[in-house]
Amino acid sequence: MFLKLYFDSSRDILSSDGNKGFSEVFRLLKRLKKEKKIAFEVIDTKGFSKEYLLDTYSKAIIPSVLNKFKIRQIFGSRRRSGSFFGKEVPALLVYKEEENQPEDVYPHEVKGRIIPIKDFLEGFVC
Numbered sequence: 001m002f003l004k005l006y007f008d009s010s011r012d013i014l015s016s017d018g019n020k021g022f023s024e025v026f027r028l029l030k031r032l033k034k035e036k037k038i039a040f041e042v043i044d045t046k047g048f049s050k051e052y053l054l055d056t057y058s059k060a061i062i063p064s065v066l067n068k069f070k071i072r073q074i075f076g077s078r079r080r081s082g083s084f085f086g087k088e089v090p091a092l093l094v095y096k097e098e099e100n101q102p103e104d105v106y107p108h109e110v111k112g113r114i115i116p117i118k119d120f121l122e123g124f125v126c
Helices: 022-036 050-066 117-125
Strands: 002-007 039-044 091-095 104-106 108-110 113-115
Touching: 002 022, 022 039, 022 117, 050 091, 050 104, 091 117, 104 108
Parallel strands: 002 039
Antiparallel strands: 002 091, 091 104, 108 113
């Protein structure tokens, strides 16, 4: 497993259920690397083009469709899909080691419940 965290260090993150507990994410990532040998990369999207982020967001859509969970309104709105991706709403993409396409994305919504990045990471640490 390989994790990629996209966030913009120059912006305030939105106060939303998807960002709940984000202040603990870096500590949890370091702990996962040390205890579980799970590799990760932190990508600061400060200065990244909208096109790059929308391209990355479009890759995150695939696991959301395959796994039947929602991300559209977490990372934007009905009209502006993906507009907050990796900026006001940090995104964690989960990959199998050798694959280029993510198999999961956080935060996401399943059956009306939003699962933030923190909750996903805590599932591995505990």
